[in-house]
Amino acid sequence: MDAFFASVELLRYPQLKGLPVVIGGGRRKVDELLLDRFADRPLGKIPVEAFPLLKDYVGRGVITTATYPARQFGVGSAMGMMKAAKLCPQAIVLPVDFDEVRRYSRTFKGIIREIAPLVEDRGIDEVYIDFTDVPGGQREGGRVLARLIQKSITEATGLTCSIGVAPNKLIAKMASEFNKPNGISIVHEADVQTKIWPLPVRKINGIGPKSEVKLHKLHLHTIGDIAAQSQQWLIDNFGQSYGAWMHDAAWGRDDRPVVTESEPVSMSRETTFDRDLHAVRDRDELGAIFTDLCTRVAEDLRRKGYVGKTIGIKLRYDDFQIATRDQTLEQYTADAATIRRTAGQCLKRVDLGRRLRLLGVRVGKLARADELPAPPPAAEPGAAHIASERTLDLFADQAGTG
DNA sequence: TCTGGGGTCCTAGGACCC
DNA sequence: TCTGGGGTCCTAGGACCC
Numbered sequence: 001m002d003a004f005f006a007s008v009e010l011l012r013y014p015q016l017k018g019l020p021v022v023i024g025g026g027r028r029k030v031d032e033l034l035l036d037r038f039a040d041r042p043l044g045k046i047p048v049e050a051f052p053l054l055k056d057y058v059g060r061g062v063i064t065t066a067t068y069p070a071r072q073f074g075v076g077s078a079m080g081m082m083k084a085a086k087l088c089p090q091a092i093v094l095p096v097d098f099d100e101v102r103r104y105s106r107t108f109k110g111i112i113r114e115i116a117p118l119v120e121d122r123g124i125d126e127v128y129i130d131f132t133d134v135p136g137g138q139r140e141g142g143r144v145l146a147r148l149i150q151k152s153i154t155e156a157t158g159l160t161c162s163i164g165v166a167p168n169k170l171i172a173k174m175a176s177e178f179n180k181p182n183g184i185s186i187v188h189e190a191d192v193q194t195k196i197w198p199l200p201v202r203k204i205n206g207i208g209p210k211s212e213v214k215l216h217k218l219h220l221h222t223i224g225d226i227a228a229q230s231q232q233w234l235i236d237n238f239g240q241s242y243g244a245w246m247h248d249a250a251w252g253r254d255d256r257p258v259v260t261e262s263e264p265v266s267m268s269r270e271t272t273f274d275r276d277l278h279a280v281r282d283r284d285e286l287g288a289i290f291t292d293l294c295t296r297v298a299e300d301l302r303r304k305g306y307v308g309k310t311i312g313i314k315l316r317y318d319d320f321q322i323a324t325r326d327q328t329l330e331q332y333t334a335d336a337a338t339i340r341r342t343a344g345q346c347l348k349r350v351d352l353g354r355r356l357r358l359l360g361v362r363v364g365k366l367a368r369a370d371e372l373p374a375p376p377p378a379a380e381p382g383a384a385h386i387a388s389e390r391t392l393d394l395f396a397d398q399a400g401t402g
Numbered sequence: 403t404c405t406g407g408g409g410t411c412c413t414a415g416g417a418c419c420c
Numbered sequence: 421t422c423t424g425g426g427g428t429c430c431t432a433g434g435a436c437c438c
Binding site: 024025043059060062063064078079080081082083096123163238241242256263265266267268269271272317321360 | 403404405406407408409410411412413
Binding site for chain 1: 424429430431432433434435437438
């Protein structure tokens with residue numbers, strides 16, 4: 001989907017079309033910001049001057065999506081709000097409305113599945129589609145079907161998307177970026193040398209910032225540069241697995257199937273504080289946040305029908321260093337108090353003397369709640385036992401999960 | 403006043419079992 | 421008395437993706 005989060009907002013606020021708009025960062029719903037003053041008007045009639053500007057933004061957020069006019073100023077995804085404000089202070093800033101975005105996500109995926117049922121979910125705004133056996137899927141190299149999908153999505157939602165058609169997922173992903181927005185690009189196996197090799201290494205899905213730096217140090221800048229190396233040389237420099245994969249990727253080789261179903265591996269909740277907190281000085285505040293994270297993970301598990309066995313915590317210190325600890329239980333759980341107690345024990349194993357920026361709680365080793373092997377014999381729950389462990393908690397538990 | 407939140411997968415060492 | 425492997429699970433960290 002093209003600039004998905006921003007495009008969804010523009011459907012509500014068409015008066016912002018053509019303007020630099022960035023989505024992200026904020027915790028307040030925009031309706032609260034605007035509707036107080038313009039309660040008597042429909043959303044589309046709220047004057048442009050009433051929208052909050054990036055230059056007035058205060059906080060630690062990053063940009064989730066920028067409209068194409070905003071991108072002209074060098075503003076883009078994952079950029080800190082404060083940095084973006086310097087590049088484009090006049091941009092309008094709106095918070096993410098996850099419920100609304102999820103609704104449109106379900107809608108566009110549903111439309112695609114009606115046309116071509118083999119769809120792999122790749123997050124909220126992206127899918128892989130296997131055209132191979134769809135009637136008409138091969139016409140004009142897939143262009144006819146791609147156009148049909150685009151037209152169907154736009155008619156139903158007003159949103160646009162870009163589609164790459166190729167013999168495998170790796171190339172299709174790169175092709176999808178060739179003609180944004182609202183574009184279609186078809187790349188054949190024989191086009192790899194001319195269309196893929198000139199691209200920077202970072203365009204390969206799987207080569208991130210770290211590998212890019214390392215490749216640059218080895219004087220490899222384009223995908224063609226990688227393809228020109230022997231597989232053994234890449235293995236020597238990047239390890240057996242990653243090196244061999246990198247060689248294949250540079251040559252456009254990828255035999256991964258389109259996977260239509262998958263089970264979640266973990267569920268987590270984390271939050272970055274408005275200001276750095278200290279385990280002792282901000283004990284009560286941290287304790288309340290900690291309990292809230294555990295409660296929300298437990299809710300997520302129950303709502304989706306899962307239980308988990310490994311409970312973990314994640315800290316980010318003020319210097320951005322990350323520490324994780326986890327502990328595997330004997331029994332599966334989706335219980336907030338059990339998660340809170342176990343996560344509390346994990347907390348005892350990290351350095352809490354430093355200022356904290358982020359706290360997270362994770363539950364892994366998931367199983368479907370209705371497919372558990374056999375419910376273990378109920379050991380005495382023992383309120384006294386739980387209470388004694390709770391007294392060991394490092395964070396005072398103001399909200400009370402007991 | 404740089405730098406979100408929710409994920410997956412991989413690696414590597416150590417415990418433990420056979 | 422000295423010295424084995426293979427396999428699995430757990431844990432911590434890190435790269436990467438949307």
